[in-house]
Amino acid sequence: MGSTSEIAQYDALIVGAGFGGYSMLPSCMKEGQARVESGESAKSDEDQGRPQTDRGHRFWNQYPGARVDSDAPVYQLFDRELWEDFTFSERFPSWQELQRYFAHVEKKWDLRKDIEYCKNVESADWDSARCRWLITCSDGTETECKWLILYIPNIKGSSEFQGELYHTAHWPHYDVSLKNKRIAVIGTGASGIQVIQEAGKHSKRLTVYQRTPNLCLPMVQRKLDPVEEQKKKETGVYAEAFKKCESTAGGVTYERTDKNTFDDTPEEREKFYQSLVKDGGLQFWVAGYKDMMTDQKANDAAYDFWRRMVLKRINNPAKGELLAPEVPPHPYGAKRPSLEQNYFEVMNQDNVDIIDVNRFPIEEINATGLKTAAGQVDVDIIIFATGFDALTGGLMDIQIRGTDGRTLMQHWADGVKTSIGIAVPKFPNMFYLFGPQAPSTFSNGPSCIQSQARWLAKLVEKLETDKIKSFEATEASADEWLEMVRDEWDATLFSKGKISLPALLSSIHVLTACTAGGRARIFQERKSNP
Structure with a gap:
């Protein structure tokens, strides 16, 4: 010392x-x-x-498809000096946007020298x-x-595998080619959903190792019009949004309705659920009926709607049961749902396989791939999408x-x-x-x-x-x-x-x-x- x-x-x-x-x-x-x-x-x-x-910030989290699940503009510091001359280009910012944002913060507050x-x-x-x-x-x-x-x-990895091995929380800062590769993705949390959507576009074969189905919601991503966003700043919409975030349970601009689930008729419930998912984001989870997380029957009604919505996008019954099982893995919302753009369409592709690790646990990662009781899967790339502790x-x-x-x-x-x-x-x-x-x-x-x-x-x-x-x-x-x-x-x-x-x-x-x-x-x- x-x-x-x-x-x-x-x-x-x-x-x-x-x-x-x-x-x-x-x-x-x-x-x-x-x-x-x-x-x-x-x-x-x-x-x-x-x-x-x-x-x-987010230096390592640069895996394909990485982005946040909070709407712009509330995913930023609520300081006018920062947001008055910075505008995100997308509703749900990507990691590239976040790097641009934090570079803006560093420059605005003159932090880089320190x-x-x-x-x-x-x-x-x-x-x-x-x-x-x-x-x-x-x-x-x-x-x-x-x-x-x-x-x-x-972060954990495997030293036996002779192919390429990556972790979403520690993605390399060079281009990783996924094109025409045999890829295994372990994990279906938020990072798993995002990287699977990207890998599904390019891979020769994609094998997803799933422990728990992700009860994810439609993101409904869209580009933001800088002119329109500037008007929102000038007319107080941004300031009001930031103020709202400080008074809601989820720190967002929306909150649960004051109704219980069965205050509405089945037709009214269906219409309400549809309105929540139409605009995308986490509203179905955060802004639904007030008893969704306290009454099991109310929660079952929400899950039933979610499951019916998902199964319409999957034509393979076996995959449908893995992704949206008849018996839910947990009450809807007991785990934070992720946001997806085309996740279920990708999982529905013929070149995509799903292995349920509850039924077929991963026995080993060896030189050429992964082995479970369902057999050996040889791959070129293994991606750990297991998050962090x-x-x-x-x-x-x-x-x-x-x-x-x-x-x-x-x-x-x-x-x-x-x-x-x-x-x-x-x-x-x-x-x-x-x-x-x-x-x-x-x-x-x-x-x-x-x-x-x-x-x-x-x-x-x-x-x-x-x-x-x-x-x-x-x-x-x-x-x-x-x-x-x-x-x-x-x-x-x-x-x-x-x-x-x-x-x-x-x-x-x-x-x-x-x-x-x-x-x-x-x-x-x-x-x-x-």
């Missing part, structure tokens, strides 16, 4: 540059002293021949005597800070030690427990945004993050004003929060889904508030290899 004088000193250190980090920046920079750095384990920008502003890449955090140790975190990186550098944030995804992610890869010397992994060995989804007992000065047991997974990310960020900024400013060096959640507050979350969980149909309570309310963007007027650093943390 180097001497204190050799260690860079910051008030706040943020591992991960995205909506969370950028949401905290205004409060950090009010006094003109904040410094933000982003560290990322990847080749240099010079090596990749790309401008540095292309780095950072961003550092190629940082891989290995450990974080709390010094109780000095009330500081000591951060050690794989390149040997050390950093001290008062407030800490972390975000690191965890949304509960604890790569936090377990870092040795984060709290006041008692135990790691976060040890503290969470028997289950995740937090205080109001932003802090963990025994880990002072470490706050979470969009993290475990926060209302993150089932909400619009930017809405949730910005709301939490404002609250945390005020909290930290208060702590600094009162000259409080260490702030820690109590065990009692964490116990109370966990009990409240469980009570809410048990009152809904989420408890019948194949998803755990902590996973329901978790995502692993872990953030701290930056000190107002202090110095801050952001590390954009990523693994360089799958």
Whole structure:
């Protein structure tokens, strides 16, 4: 360990540059002293021949078809200085659009000079005597800070396969040819849906390994008219949309109707369901009848409509039962549905096979492909679309030690427990945004993050004003929060889904508030290899 004088000193250190980090920046920079750095384990920008502003947020998530499922314009920071001269070109922005957006944010707020890449955090140790975190990186550098944030995804692969192997969360930054290839996609979550739609256009043979059917909804993508969008900005439509996002349960511009399902006649229900899916997006899930997630019969009615809608697009009965089974895999909406553009048409193609891994588990990935009880499938490319650990992610890869010397992994060995989804007992000065047991997974990310960020900024400013060096959640507050979350969980149909309570309310963007007027650093943390 180097001497204190050799260690860079910051008030706040943020591992991960995205909506969370950028949401905290205004409060950090009010006094003109904040410094933000982003560290990322990847080749240099010079090596990749790309401008540095292309780095950072969604740097790795560039798999074919990658895009968000929140409507523009609400998938952005709600700061007028940023949105008044930036307009997305599509209703549901692609990863290219998001890179363009974050380059705009960096330029507008003059952040690039304060961003550092190629940082891989290995450990974080709390010094109780000095009330500081000591951060050690794989390149040997050390950093001290008062407030800490972390975000690191965890990716798995196979060393036996001799073909091409990719993970959607760590897609290479060169063109991957899918044309006339035999491709296997493992997973049918959001990333799986998106990459399957692209692979289906070009592949010679596509084999999809499905554990749970994705009860996805029509995206209804469309181009946005810049002239029309500018008029919306000038007439207050954008501002009103952002305001609406702060008052709805999902952080979007729409919310559930005040009716119960069976208040309407069957004909009225059918018409209402049709209206929800006609415009696309998540409205069928978020803006439906108010009892859909509390009454099983109401949920069954919604699923029946969804299933009938899907089966009209599939002419193969066997595939239809796998994609839209008569008995639902879970209550509709117990898992966040994805958005699709032509997913069911692609799955309906003759060159596309579906393997149910519940019935035929993957036994091995070998040199030429994948083996299940249904047989061997030889492929040229394997794509893991398994996402990342949304509960604890790569936090377990870092040795984060709290006041008692135990790691976060040890503290969470028997289950995740937090205080109001932003802090963990025994880990002072470490706050979470969009993290475990926060209302993150089932909400619009930017809405949730910005709301939490404002609250945390005020909290930290208060702590600094009162000259409080260490702030820690109590065990009692964490116990109370966990009990409240469980009570809410048990009152809904989420408890019948194949998803755990902590996973329901978790995502692993872990953030701290930056000190107002202090110095801050952001590390954009990523693994360089799958």
